[in-house]
Amino acid sequence: MQVHTTSKPNRTKSPSTDCQLDLARLLKDELVEAGLTEVDLDENGYVMATLPGNAPAGAPVIGLLAHIDTSPDAPGDGVKPIVHRGYEGVRVELPLNGTVLDPESMPMLKKKVGHDIVTTSGDTLLGADDKAGMSEIMTAVKYLAANPGLPRPTITGVFHSR
Numbered sequence: 001m002q003v004h005t006t007s008k009p010n011r012t013k014s015p016s017t018d019c020q021l022d023l024a025r026l027l028k029d030e031l032v033e034a035g036l037t038e039v040d041l042d043e044n045g046y047v048m049a050t051l052p053g054n055a056p057a058g059a060p061v062i063g064l065l066a067h068i069d070t071s072p073d074a075p076g077d078g079v080k081p082i083v084h085r086g087y088e089g090v091r092v093e094l095p096l097n098g099t100v101l102d103p104e105s106m107p108m109l110k111k112k113v114g115h116d117i118v119t120t121s122g123d124t125l126l127g128a129d130d131k132a133g134m135s136e137i138m139t140a141v142k143y144l145a146a147n148p149g150l151p152r153p154t155i156t157g158v159f160h161s162r
Contacts, residue, residue: 015045015161094122
Protein backbone atom coordinates (compact mmCIF):
# COMPACT_ATOMS: atom_id res chain seq x y z
CA MET A 1 0.00 0.00 0.00
CA GLN A 2 1.25 3.48 -0.80
CA VAL A 3 0.22 6.56 1.12
CA HIS A 4 1.43 9.95 -0.08
CA THR A 5 2.70 11.89 2.97
CA THR A 6 4.83 14.72 1.61
CA SER A 7 5.09 17.69 3.96
CA LYS A 8 4.13 21.15 2.84
CA PRO A 9 7.04 23.62 2.80
CA ASN A 10 6.63 26.57 5.15
CA ARG A 11 3.91 24.77 7.05
CA THR A 12 1.55 26.66 9.33
CA LYS A 13 -0.04 23.66 11.04
CA SER A 14 0.65 20.08 12.01
CA PRO A 15 0.15 17.94 10.14
CA SER A 16 1.07 20.11 7.22
CA THR A 17 -1.06 18.14 4.75
CA ASP A 18 -4.28 16.16 5.01
CA CYS A 19 -2.68 13.14 3.33
CA GLN A 20 -0.53 12.67 6.44
CA LEU A 21 -3.75 12.19 8.41
CA ASP A 22 -4.68 9.36 6.03
CA LEU A 23 -1.65 7.39 7.19
CA ALA A 24 -2.21 8.41 10.82
CA ARG A 25 -5.75 6.98 10.67
CA LEU A 26 -4.45 3.72 9.19
CA LEU A 27 -1.85 3.44 11.94
CA LYS A 28 -4.43 4.12 14.62
CA ASP A 29 -6.75 1.43 13.26
CA GLU A 30 -3.92 -1.12 13.09
CA LEU A 31 -2.85 -0.36 16.66
CA VAL A 32 -6.41 -0.80 17.93
CA GLU A 33 -6.74 -4.03 15.97
CA ALA A 34 -3.46 -5.30 17.47
CA GLY A 35 -4.87 -4.76 20.95
CA LEU A 36 -2.83 -1.81 22.16
CA THR A 37 -4.39 0.50 24.73
CA GLU A 38 -4.72 4.27 25.04
CA VAL A 39 -4.71 4.55 21.24
CA ASP A 40 -5.28 8.15 20.23
CA LEU A 41 -5.00 10.36 17.17
CA ASP A 42 -4.95 14.01 18.16
CA GLU A 43 -5.77 17.13 16.14
CA ASN A 44 -2.08 17.65 15.32
CA GLY A 45 -1.75 14.26 13.66
CA TYR A 46 0.04 12.54 16.54
CA VAL A 47 -0.81 8.87 16.96
CA MET A 48 -0.06 7.49 20.41
CA ALA A 49 -0.58 3.99 21.81
CA THR A 50 0.56 1.84 24.70
CA LEU A 51 1.44 -1.83 24.85
CA PRO A 52 1.24 -2.69 28.56
CA GLY A 53 4.28 -4.52 29.85
CA ASN A 54 4.65 -7.53 32.07
CA ALA A 55 8.03 -6.60 33.54
CA PRO A 56 8.44 -6.15 37.30
CA ALA A 57 7.18 -2.92 38.84
CA GLY A 58 9.56 -0.02 38.32
CA ALA A 59 10.79 -1.22 34.94
CA PRO A 60 11.32 1.67 32.53
CA VAL A 61 8.78 2.52 29.87
CA ILE A 62 10.24 2.28 26.38
CA GLY A 63 9.24 4.94 23.86
CA LEU A 64 9.37 4.24 20.14
CA LEU A 65 8.73 7.05 17.70
CA ALA A 66 8.76 7.71 14.01
CA HIS A 67 7.57 10.50 11.75
CA ILE A 68 4.78 10.05 9.24
CA ASP A 69 5.72 12.77 6.78
CA THR A 70 8.27 12.80 4.01
CA SER A 71 10.42 15.65 2.79
CA PRO A 72 8.96 18.22 0.39
CA ASP A 73 12.33 18.39 -1.39
CA ALA A 74 11.22 15.85 -4.01
CA PRO A 75 7.85 14.53 -5.19
CA GLY A 76 6.47 11.79 -2.95
CA ASP A 77 3.41 10.69 -4.89
CA GLY A 78 3.47 7.76 -7.30
CA VAL A 79 6.61 6.21 -5.83
CA LYS A 80 7.90 3.26 -7.83
CA PRO A 81 10.26 1.29 -5.57
CA ILE A 82 12.96 -0.80 -7.22
CA VAL A 83 14.71 -3.63 -5.37
CA HIS A 84 18.30 -4.14 -6.50
CA ARG A 85 19.05 -7.70 -5.39
CA GLY A 86 22.58 -8.64 -4.35
CA TYR A 87 24.03 -5.17 -4.95
CA GLU A 88 27.44 -5.60 -6.59
CA GLY A 89 29.10 -2.34 -5.54
CA VAL A 90 28.73 -0.64 -8.90
CA ARG A 91 27.05 2.59 -10.03
CA VAL A 92 23.28 2.29 -10.07
CA GLU A 93 21.58 4.23 -12.84
CA LEU A 94 17.94 4.82 -11.99
CA PRO A 95 15.58 4.74 -14.99
CA LEU A 96 14.12 8.25 -14.63
CA ASN A 97 15.64 11.75 -14.44
CA GLY A 98 19.22 10.55 -14.91
CA THR A 99 19.74 9.87 -11.21
CA VAL A 100 22.89 7.86 -10.50
CA LEU A 101 24.00 6.33 -7.21
CA ASP A 102 27.77 6.11 -7.29
CA PRO A 103 29.78 4.39 -4.56
CA GLU A 104 32.66 6.80 -5.23
CA SER A 105 30.57 9.77 -4.11
CA MET A 106 28.37 7.75 -1.72
CA PRO A 107 30.84 5.64 0.32
CA MET A 108 27.99 4.10 2.32
CA LEU A 109 27.11 2.05 -0.78
CA LYS A 110 30.45 0.23 -0.52
CA LYS A 111 29.23 -1.30 2.74
CA LYS A 112 26.09 -2.67 1.03
CA VAL A 113 27.77 -5.06 -1.40
CA GLY A 114 25.83 -8.32 -1.41
CA HIS A 115 22.78 -6.73 0.20
CA ASP A 116 19.48 -5.98 -1.45
CA ILE A 117 18.98 -2.21 -1.71
CA VAL A 118 15.77 -0.34 -2.48
CA THR A 119 15.60 2.86 -4.51
CA THR A 120 12.95 4.81 -6.34
CA SER A 121 12.81 5.06 -10.09
CA GLY A 122 14.61 8.40 -9.82
CA ASP A 123 11.74 10.87 -10.11
CA THR A 124 10.34 10.65 -6.56
CA LEU A 125 11.49 10.44 -2.99
CA LEU A 126 11.36 6.90 -1.61
CA GLY A 127 10.42 8.12 1.88
CA ALA A 128 12.00 5.09 3.51
CA ASP A 129 13.83 7.11 6.14
CA ASP A 130 10.96 6.72 8.51
CA LYS A 131 8.32 4.71 6.75
CA ALA A 132 10.75 1.85 7.39
CA GLY A 133 10.88 2.99 11.03
CA MET A 134 7.08 2.97 11.23
CA SER A 135 7.03 -0.52 9.77
CA GLU A 136 9.59 -1.78 12.28
CA ILE A 137 7.67 -0.32 15.21
CA MET A 138 4.35 -1.70 13.99
CA THR A 139 5.86 -5.13 13.37
CA ALA A 140 7.44 -5.21 16.83
CA VAL A 141 4.38 -4.09 18.80
CA LYS A 142 2.06 -6.38 16.83
CA TYR A 143 4.36 -9.33 17.49
CA LEU A 144 4.65 -8.55 21.19
CA ALA A 145 0.90 -7.99 21.51
CA ALA A 146 0.25 -11.34 19.83
CA ASN A 147 2.72 -13.06 22.20
CA PRO A 148 1.81 -11.78 25.67
CA GLY A 149 3.99 -14.38 27.42
CA LEU A 150 7.18 -12.74 26.18
CA PRO A 151 8.73 -10.55 28.88
CA ARG A 152 8.63 -6.86 28.05
CA PRO A 153 8.42 -3.43 29.60
CA THR A 154 5.54 -1.12 28.81
CA ILE A 155 6.03 0.30 25.33
CA THR A 156 4.60 3.59 24.15
CA GLY A 157 4.55 4.26 20.43
CA VAL A 158 4.25 7.72 18.91
CA PHE A 159 3.93 8.62 15.26
CA HIS A 160 4.00 12.28 14.30
CA SER A 161 3.92 14.65 11.35
CA ARG A 162 5.63 17.92 10.61
